[in-house]
Amino acid sequence: MKRNFIFFDFDGVIADSFSPAFEVNKMICPGITEDDYRKRLEGNINEWWEKTTDEKHTDKCRHDIDFFKEYLPKMEKSTIVFPGMKDVIVKLANLYSLIIISSTTTNPIREFMIKNDMEKYFTEIMGNDVHKSKVEKIKMIFLKYKIDPKKCIFITDTLGDIREAEFTKVQTIGVSWGFHNKETLLKGKPFKIVDEPKDLILAVSDYFSNKIYS
Numbered sequence: 001m002k003r004n005f006i007f008f009d010f011d012g013v014i015a016d017s018f019s020p021a022f023e024v025n026k027m028i029c030p031g032i033t034e035d036d037y038r039k040r041l042e043g044n045i046n047e048w049w050e051k052t053t054d055e056k057h058t059d060k061c062r063h064d065i066d067f068f069k070e071y072l073p074k075m076e077k078s079t080i081v082f083p084g085m086k087d088v089i090v091k092l093a094n095l096y097s098l099i100i101i102s103s104t105t106t107n108p109i110r111e112f113m114i115k116n117d118m119e120k121y122f123t124e125i126m127g128n129d130v131h132k133s134k135v136e137k138i139k140m141i142f143l144k145y146k147i148d149p150k151k152c153i154f155i156t157d158t159l160g161d162i163r164e165a166e167f168t169k170v171q172t173i174g175v176s177w178g179f180h181n182k183e184t185l186l187k188g189k190p191f192k193i194v195d196e197p198k199d200l201i202l203a204v205s206d207y208f209s210n211k212i213y214s
Contacts (some may be wrong), residue, residue, distance in 0.1 A: 004208050005145070005152045006092060007138065007170070010102035010109050012157035012178025014089070014118075016082050017104075020074035027070060029061040041158040041179050042187075072108050081116050082177060084197035091201055093121035097145075100125040101137050101154070134164040142168070153191070153207050155200065162188030173203050 011017045025037050092098060098121055102109055106127030113119035126137045142148065149169035156162060157178020162185065165172050174185035174193040185193055192203045 003151065004095075005097045005099060005141070005147060006204060007099050007101045007141075007152060007154040007165075008089075008122075009154070009156040009158070009161055009178075010100050010104055012180075013155055013175055014081060014085050014100075015075075015079050015112060017075055017079045018179055020071060020078055023074060024065075024067055024071045027062075028065045028067065031060060038179055038184070041160045042163075042184070068105055072105075075104075075108065075112070079112070081118070082197060086116065086118055088197045088200050089118055089121050092204065096204070098122045099141060100127075101134050102126070103128050103132075103134075105129045134161060135167045138165065138168040138170060153204060155204075157185075159184050159188050162190055171207065173200065173207070175200070 008014060011021065022034060022037050025032055029036075089098065100109060100113075100122055102125075104127055106125050106129050109125050109127055110119055113122065113125070119125075124141075126140070131137050131140070138152075138154075141152075149171075152170045154161065154165045154170050154172045155175065156165070156172055157175045158180050162172045162174065166188070172188065172190040174180075174182075174188070174190040175197075176182050176185070176193055176195050177197075182193055191207055194200055194203050
């Protein structure tokens, strides 16, 4: 097993899926704006959905619509890999063990990755069906592979992921092409924020070569 691990978020990092995700959220909560939706991702999105079952939310959102039932066909039809990400993944896979940790369910992610000839570069894909908490999924990885946080870095596009990773003492690299902009990502104080996929290679290398984290 390779020495260090990279955890990848899926939506907004590998897959350009904001539009179909927002479209379904708009179906469920008609009054939602893009800013409202992005705000939900400043924490664990599953926790936000649980809050909508409160009585005070029943007049704002529909609970007869299953998010994944509506979202997955749209994702399959319209979602593409961010330009440049496949090349970066191929290069990183030669140096590190790669794992996807996502709030989308596992099988559709795997199908997407197979379709784009990328599934073979990942040691595991851990979706929402494995656990709704990314904190718990990261802990599962620690236990399974007998590694500690300093051997890992999490690449994500949301403040919510940065905050969950912080609970496990895993540092993060934010990407500015996803669901959250730089200003929002900076609130979580990630190790670094990059603006283009190709910049991830140096950012990851900088993290693991830094004596503070090695």
